[in-house]
Amino acid sequence: MSQSLQFLTPSRSPYLTLPKQTVTSLYRRFPVIKLLIGKHSFPAVKSSSSDLDATSSKVGAVDNGQTVVTGVLSADSVAVRVQSDSGSLEVDTVTEAELKENGFRSTRRTKLVCTIGPATCGFEQLESLAVGGMNVARINMCHGTREWHRRVIERVRRLNEEKGFAVAIMMDTEGSEIHMGELGGAPSAKAEDGEIWTFSVRAFDSGLPERTIIVNYDGFAEDVKVGDELLVDGGMVRFEVTEKIGPDVKCRCTDPGLLLPRANLTFWRDGSLVRERNAMLPTISSKDWLDIDFGIAEGVDFIAISFVKSAEVINHLKSYIAARARDSDIAVIAKIESIDSLKNLEEIIRASDGAMVARGDLGAQIPLEQVPSAQQRVVKLCRQLNKPVIVASQLLESMIEYPTPTRAEVADVSEAVRQRADALMLSGESAMGQYPEKALAVLRNVSLRIERWWREEKRYEAMELPDVGTSFADSISEEICNSAAKMANNLEVDALFVYTKTGHMASLLSRCRPDCPIFAFTTTTSVRRRLNLQWGLIPFRLSFSDDMESNLNKTFSLLKARGMIKSGDLVIAVSDMLQSIQVMNVP
Numbered sequence: 001m002s003q004s005l006q007f008l009t010p011s012r013s014p015y016l017t018l019p020k021q022t023v024t025s026l027y028r029r030f031p032v033i034k035l036l037i038g039k040h041s042f043p044a045v046k047s048s049s050s051d052l053d054a055t056s057s058k059v060g061a062v063d064n065g066q067t068v069v070t071g072v073l074s075a076d077s078v079a080v081r082v083q084s085d086s087g088s089l090e091v092d093t094v095t096e097a098e099l100k101e102n103g104f105r106s107t108r109r110t111k112l113v114c115t116i117g118p119a120t121c122g123f124e125q126l127e128s129l130a131v132g133g134m135n136v137a138r139i140n141m142c143h144g145t146r147e148w149h150r151r152v153i154e155r156v157r158r159l160n161e162e163k164g165f166a167v168a169i170m171m172d173t174e175g176s177e178i179h180m181g182e183l184g185g186a187p188s189a190k191a192e193d194g195e196i197w198t199f200s201v202r203a204f205d206s207g208l209p210e211r212t213i214i215v216n217y218d219g220f221a222e223d224v225k226v227g228d229e230l231l232v233d234g235g236m237v238r239f240e241v242t243e244k245i246g247p248d249v250k251c252r253c254t255d256p257g258l259l260l261p262r263a264n265l266t267f268w269r270d271g272s273l274v275r276e277r278n279a280m281l282p283t284i285s286s287k288d289w290l291d292i293d294f295g296i297a298e299g300v301d302f303i304a305i306s307f308v309k310s311a312e313v314i315n316h317l318k319s320y321i322a323a324r325a326r327d328s329d330i331a332v333i334a335k336i337e338s339i340d341s342l343k344n345l346e347e348i349i350r351a352s353d354g355a356m357v358a359r360g361d362l363g364a365q366i367p368l369e370q371v372p373s374a375q376q377r378v379v380k381l382c383r384q385l386n387k388p389v390i391v392a393s394q395l396l397e398s399m400i401e402y403p404t405p406t407r408a409e410v411a412d413v414s415e416a417v418r419q420r421a422d423a424l425m426l427s428g429e430s431a432m433g434q435y436p437e438k439a440l441a442v443l444r445n446v447s448l449r450i451e452r453w454w455r456e457e458k459r460y461e462a463m464e465l466p467d468v469g470t471s472f473a474d475s476i477s478e479e480i481c482n483s484a485a486k487m488a489n490n491l492e493v494d495a496l497f498v499y500t501k502t503g504h505m506a507s508l509l510s511r512c513r514p515d516c517p518i519f520a521f522t523t524t525t526s527v528r529r530r531l532n533l534q535w536g537l538i539p540f541r542l543s544f545s546d547d548m549e550s551n552l553n554k555t556f557s558l559l560k561a562r563g564m565i566k567s568g569d570l571v572i573a574v575s576d577m578l579q580s581i582q583v584m585n586v587p
């Protein structure tokens with residue numbers, strides 16, 4: 001429970017009216033404060049780490065875990081309440097209910113990412129997804145306006161604040177790729193076998209003619225040749241180029257299917273992908289940089305970069321983020337979706353904070369039959385290098401239209417869970433499909449079932465986990481986590497507890513994929529959200545000290561009071577601050 005601390009007004013009201021100047025200095029003292037402004041503008045408190053949002057009706061701010069500041073804006077002053085939350089524990093209501101009802105073993109270890117689109121952008125729809133297990137909401141800057149995305153971010157924040165969730169936000173950049181334009185307002189169009197379609201770079205002011213597709217790349221008609229094969233969305237629909245007439249390219253449909261707005265286009269010649277053009281393009285386009293500025297200003301948790309070719313671009317982006325947003329802990333996710341990204345895989349993953357196997361575009365660049373082995377390679381390498389990995393695209397594609405998945409889709413999801421990927425992602429299924437919640441439930445249920453089966457069969461795989469630490473202290477942390485996870489399996493403990501300020505020790509434990517859940521206690525809401533992408537972690541926000549004894553006592557009493565643990569449960573605890581392993585029964 002929060003309690004008011006300082007800055008109390010003489011009338012004992014929990015609010016204190018402060019001049020703007022004082023508030024500005026308050027915000028300087030707490031550099032990670034996020035400020036949500038009401039309908040009024042409030043430029044005096046804008047600082048590099050504050051975030052002005054014209055849609056929220058209250059001022060809310062959270063510091064590094066010690067204090068919560070809330071208030072209401074008046075014409076030229078702010079009513080502020082400073083609260084101590086030293087006695088509170090933040091965990092979402094769904095996890096709390098699951099732990100209470102089914103105990104530790106029932107918790108899902110595989111995390112779920114949902115792409116938010118027209119089917120899921122409302123507050124109630126987002127809430128249903130959060131209740132259904134969404135850990136990360138992905139916004140794809142390929143679609144929609146920044147204003148649209150801003151509203152989604154604001155709703156997810158409100159959901160977290162009001163309902164206790166820790167749904168993280170991942171912003172995915174568009175990247176430099178050739179894609180189709182809008183379909184004249186239609187949500188999709190069907191291309192039938194043998195039909196002739198026109199792909200054009202012209203602008204059509206008075207409506208799009210029938211069977212015409214706009215292409216975003218001016219050099220398209222010059223670059224393609226008659227006889228080339230044109231793949232939409234990595235082969236969901238195929239065409240053959242039959243004729244070039246100025247800016248128009250006539251194509252015959254050879255594999256029918258559904259065309260979606262802004263779908264990606266690749267062209268193949270003599271059985272090989274035509275790559276010259278892609279090699280000339282920057283990985284991060286000028287529009288992407290504007291989107292990245294938007295993401296930084298909005299304080300998103302992850303930025304996913306499309307068509308990464310080398311580690312250089314990741315390093316470049318990370319230094320840009322560090323310069324633009326001091327103290328920011330935005331994580332950079334490399335999307336593995338091109339031949340170059342596979343060629344330079346290890347250096348890319350080492351440079352990134354995580355990776356996504358973006359099978360949609362990857363399947364357009366390498367033969368489809370090579371996608372499963374590429375997925376396995378990326379998942380394994382990420383685990384070895386201690387980076388979270390997301391398996392994405394077409395996991396439940398048929399559920400865009402139908403309420404049940406195909407058996408093959410369930411097998412595909414099971415395989416990703418069996419590979420112990422950190423997270424699975426829904427794309428069109430949640431963005432524009434007819435059954436977003438059902439699709440999420442399928443991911444949740446399949447994950448739970450496969451994880452249980454894996455544990456029942458005691459299939460601990462002996463994956464070699466190389467040392468990833470660069471210092472002696474890092475190596476000690478790694479050894480502690482490896483040993484703690486092994487002990488947890490051998491002693492069949494109920495849960496691992498980790499007290500971590502940066503999240504690093506939690507990720508080292510997650511890398512071991514232990515048999516029991518990992519309760520990760522961290523002091524900031526941003527680290528709590530970031531940990532929500534990682535396998536097996538149940539992130540809590542809690543203020544804690546360097547004294548493990550008192551941390552444990554406090555945690556036990558808070559968790560017991562909320563019915564999430566009980567006396568006698570066996571726990572192993574490790575921490576960032578104290579390099580030790582403690583095994584104990586909950587008193």
Ligand SMILES: Nc1ncnc2c1ncn2[C@@H]1O[C@H](COP(=O)(O)OP(=O)(O)OP(=O)(O)O)[C@@H](O)[C@H]1O
Pocket residue numbers: 115116117118140142143144172260261262263264360361427428429431432
């Ligand atoms: N913000 C949005 N507004 C409108 N439609 C969207 C939005 N986000 C996604 N969609 C729809 O959902 C579909 C699937 O989403 P997804 O994010 O996978 O897009 P994509 O075009 O395949 O891009 P990528 O290759 O980056 O995944 C899109 O083709 C689009 O029709």
Ligand SMILES: CC(=O)C(=O)O
Pocket residue numbers: 335337357358359360361362392393427
């Ligand atoms: C997710 C994505 O960008 C892809 O699969 O191509």
